[in-house]
Amino acid sequence: MHLRLIITTLAGLAAAAPALAEPTQYPLVLENCGTTVTIDSAPQNAVALGQNSAEILLMLGLQDRMAASAFWPTKVLPELEEANAGVEILTVEQPTLEGILAREPDFVAAQLPLLLGEDSKVAKRADFEDLDIPSYLSPGICNTRDDAGDIYGSRDQLWNMDPLYQEIDELSRIFDVADRGQALIADFRQREADLLARFEQGDSTFLFWFSSPSEGEDAYLGGKNGASGFIADLLGARNAITTEAEWPTVGWEGIISADPTYIVAASLDRDRWTLDRAEAKIAFLTTDPSVSQMAAVQEGRILTMNGAAMNPTIRTLYGAEELADQLQAMRAE
Amino acid sequence: MTARAMPGRGGFAALLAISAMALTLAVALAVSIGEMRIPLSTVALSLTNHLGWTDAPISRIQDSVIWDLRLSRALVAALCGAGLAICGAILQSLLRNTLAEPYVLGVSAGASTGAVAVIILGVGAGAVSLSAGAFAGALAAFAFVALLSDGGRGGPDRTILAGVAAAQLFNALTAYVVTTSGNAQQARDVMFWLLGSFGGVRWPEFQLLAAVIVIGLAVCIWYAHALDAFTFGDDAAASMGIPVARVRIVLFVTTALITATIVSMVGSIGFVGLVVPHAVRFLIGPGHMRLLPACAVVGAVFMVLADIVSRSVMTQQTLPIGIVTALVGVPCFSLILYRARRPA
Numbered sequence: 001m002h003l004r005l006i007i008t009t010l011a012g013l014a015a016a017a018p019a020l021a022e023p024t025q026y027p028l029v030l031e032n033c034g035t036t037v038t039i040d041s042a043p044q045n046a047v048a049l050g051q052n053s054a055e056i057l058l059m060l061g062l063q064d065r066m067a068a069s070a071f072w073p074t075k076v077l078p079e080l081e082e083a084n085a086g087v088e089i090l091t092v093e094q095p096t097l098e099g100i101l102a103r104e105p106d107f108v109a110a111q112l113p114l115l116l117g118e119d120s121k122v123a124k125r126a127d128f129e130d131l132d133i134p135s136y137l138s139p140g141i142c143n144t145r146d147d148a149g150d151i152y153g154s155r156d157q158l159w160n161m162d163p164l165y166q167e168i169d170e171l172s173r174i175f176d177v178a179d180r181g182q183a184l185i186a187d188f189r190q191r192e193a194d195l196l197a198r199f200e201q202g203d204s205t206f207l208f209w210f211s212s213p214s215e216g217e218d219a220y221l222g223g224k225n226g227a228s229g230f231i232a233d234l235l236g237a238r239n240a241i242t243t244e245a246e247w248p249t250v251g252w253e254g255i256i257s258a259d260p261t262y263i264v265a266a267s268l269d270r271d272r273w274t275l276d277r278a279e280a281k282i283a284f285l286t287t288d289p290s291v292s293q294m295a296a297v298q299e300g301r302i303l304t305m306n307g308a309a310m311n312p313t314i315r316t317l318y319g320a321e322e323l324a325d326q327l328q329a330m331r332a333e
Numbered sequence: 334m335t336a337r338a339m340p341g342r343g344g345f346a347a348l349l350a351i352s353a354m355a356l357t358l359a360v361a362l363a364v365s366i367g368e369m370r371i372p373l374s375t376v377a378l379s380l381t382n383h384l385g386w387t388d389a390p391i392s393r394i395q396d397s398v399i400w401d402l403r404l405s406r407a408l409v410a411a412l413c414g415a416g417l418a419i420c421g422a423i424l425q426s427l428l429r430n431t432l433a434e435p436y437v438l439g440v441s442a443g444a445s446t447g448a449v450a451v452i453i454l455g456v457g458a459g460a461v462s463l464s465a466g467a468f469a470g471a472l473a474a475f476a477f478v479a480l481l482s483d484g485g486r487g488g489p490d491r492t493i494l495a496g497v498a499a500a501q502l503f504n505a506l507t508a509y510v511v512t513t514s515g516n517a518q519q520a521r522d523v524m525f526w527l528l529g530s531f532g533g534v535r536w537p538e539f540q541l542l543a544a545v546i547v548i549g550l551a552v553c554i555w556y557a558h559a560l561d562a563f564t565f566g567d568d569a570a571a572s573m574g575i576p577v578a579r580v581r582i583v584l585f586v587t588t589a590l591i592t593a594t595i596v597s598m599v600g601s602i603g604f605v606g607l608v609v610p611h612a613v614r615f616l617i618g619p620g621h622m623r624l625l626p627a628c629a630v631v632g633a634v635f636m637v638l639a640d641i642v643s644r645s646v647m648t649q650q651t652l653p654i655g656i657v658t659a660l661v662g663v664p665c666f667s668l669i670l671y672r673a674r675r676p677a
Binding site for chain 2: 070090091093094095096097098099101102104118119120121122124127130131245249
C-alpha cells in the first residue's frame with residue numbers, strides 16, 4: 001500500500017535524524033491540559049502518579065531524580081526493573097495527598113485525571129499550585145476531555161502514539177534531558193516503522209482478550225479504536241471487534257461469529273479473575289465445546305501478549321512487538 | 334408524655350457537653366494523626382498561626398497538610414456525620430419506619446447516575462464537575478420519588494415504595510451506562526466514588542456544607558414538636574393543629590437537599606444515618622428537641638473517628654469510609670441493642 005510505504009519511509013527518516021536538542025531555558029512555561037505550568041528549574045525530587053508516567057521518567061534515566069511513584073496496575077517493564085528498584089513505591093493503588101507531600105516533591109507527573117484533577121480524590125492541581133509545586137498531566141488523557149462522551153470512554157478515531165511522544169518530549173524538557181527525550185522518541189518511531197514495514201496490509205483480524213471473571217462469562221476485549229486497534233494496525237490487520245467502546249464486553253457467541261483470524265490471550269500480572277492468566281485463557285479456548293471449534297483455535301492461531309499493552313501507554317508498542325515475533329514465527333511454519 | 338421515663342434536663346445538658354468535648358478531642362486527634370510525621374507542637378503552632386494568635390515560622394508543606402488537608406477534612410467529616418444522622422432521625426419519624434435512612438428517598442442512587450453521566454457519558458463536556466452532576470442526579474431521583482408518592486401525601490408506605498422504585502431505576506440506569514460504554518478503569522472509578530471518601534474535600538466544600546447543614550438543622554429543630562406529633566400518626570398530628578402535608582414536604586425537601594449535598598461531595602456513606610438516631614434514642618429518648626442536636630453531635634464524633642481509622646489502617650492508602658463506618662459501627666450498635674433489651 002502506497003500510504004503505508006510513505007509513512008514507513010518518513011518515519012524511518014525521522015528516526016534516523018540525530019538526536020540533538022537544546023538545553024532547557026528556565027523558567028520553562030508549558031500549556032498542559034488547560035493549565036499553564038511554570039518550571040523554575042529541573043526537578044530533583046519528582047513524584048510520578050501512574051505507571052506510565054513513572055516508566056517514561058525511568059526510560060529517560062531519571063530514577064535518581066524521582067522521590068516516589070504510585071499506582072502500578074501491573075509489573076514494571078523488565079528492562080526498567082533495576083532502575084525502579086531504587087525509587088520508593090508509595091502504593092500500587094491510589095495514594096493519598098499527604099503521603100505524596102510527605103516526600104516533599106518539587107514536581108508531580110500524573111497519568112490520569114483520577115490521580116490528578118478537579119474530581120480526583122487524590123489531588124487537585126491547585127493543591128500543588130498552592131505550594132509552588134508544578135504538576136503535569138498526561139496530555140493523551142486531557143486532549144479528549146472536552147469531547148462529550150470521550151473522557152476515556154469510546155474513541156471515534158484510531159489511537160496512536162503521538163500524545164505519548166508529546167509527553168516524552170515535554171517531560172524531557174522539564175528535566176533538562178531533551179536529548180534523551182528525542183532519542184527515546186526516535187527509537188520508538190523507528191520501532192513503529194519497523195513493525196509497519198514487517199507486515200503487509202492484509203485481511204486478517206485480531207481478537208484481543210483482556211480477561212473474563214470466569215469461564216464462559218462475557219469476555220473483556222480491546223475495542224476497535226483503542227490501543228488494541230492500534231496494535232492490529234501496526235501488524236497489517238484489523239481488530240475483529242468493531243464496537244467503538246474502548247473495553248467492550250462481548251459474549252462468546254458474538255466472538256465466535258466475529259471469527260477472528262488470530263486470538264490474542266493477554267497475560268495479566270494480577271490474579272483477580274479466574275481467566276487473568278494466558279494459560280487459563282488458552283485452556284478454556286481449547287477445551288470449551290463450542291469455542292474450541294473456532295477456526296483460530298482449530299488452526300492454532302493463538303498468540304499471547306502482556307495485558308498492559310492493551311492500555312494506551314508506552315507498553316502498547318512492546319505488546320505489538322511481542323505479537324510480531326510470534327506472528328512471524330507462525331507464518332514461517 | 335409517654336409512660337417511659339425520660340432522662341432529666343440535666344442529663345441532656347451533660348450529654349451535649351460531653352459530646353461537644355468529644356467532638357473537639359476527635360477533631361484535635363484528626364489534625365494530629367496522619368502519614369506525614371509532624372510534631373504535635375508544629376500542629377498546635379499551625380492552628381494558632383491561622384487563628385492569628387501566633388506567627389511562628391513553620392514549613393509550608395506541613396502547614397498546608399495540617400490546615401488545608403487534615404482540618405478541612407475533619408470538619409467536613411463532622412458535618413457529614415451530623416447531617417446524615419439528623420436526616421436519618423427525621424426520616425425515621427416522618428415515615429414511622431425504623432429502617433428509614435437518609436438514602437431512602439433515592440438520592441444516593443440518583444447521585445450515582447449523575448456521577449456516571451459525567452464520568453462516562455461526558456455530560457457537560459468537562460465543564461460540569463462530578464459533584465454538580467451527582468447533585469443534579471440526586472435531586473432528579475428525589476423529584477421522581479416526590480412525584481410517585483404524591484408529595485408525601487400518599488403516606489409513609491407509599492413514600493418508601495417510591496424510594497425503592499427510584500433506587501432500582503437509577504441503579505439500573507447507572508449499571509446500564511457502565512456496562513454499555515464504560516471501561517474497567519471507569520467502572521472502578523465509579524465504584525470507588527460510590528463507596529465514599531473524604532479524600533477530595535478542602536475548604537470550599539466545608540463552607541458550602543456548613544451553610545447547608547446549619548440551615549437544615551435549624552429548619553428541622555423548628556419543626557421538632559411537629560415531628561414529635563408525627564410519631565402518633567398523621568391524624569393525631571393533624572388534630573393537634575399541625576399542617577401535616579406542608580411540614581412533611583418541607584422536611585422531605587430539607588433532608589433531600591442535605592443528603593444530596595453530602596452524597597455529591599463524598600459519595601454515599603452508609604450506616605451512620607440509620608444507626609446513630611437509634612443509638613441516641615436509646616440514650617435520651619425520642620423527643621426531637623433533644624434528639625436532633627444530640628444526633629448531630631454524636632454523628633459528627635462518630636464520623637471524624639471513622640475517618641481517622643479509614644486513613645490510618647493502611648499506609649499510603651485510604652480505606653473507603655463506608656467500610657469503616659459499618660465495621661466500627663455495627664459492634665457499637667450491637668452493644669447498645671444488647672444493653673437496651675427489654676426483660677421478657
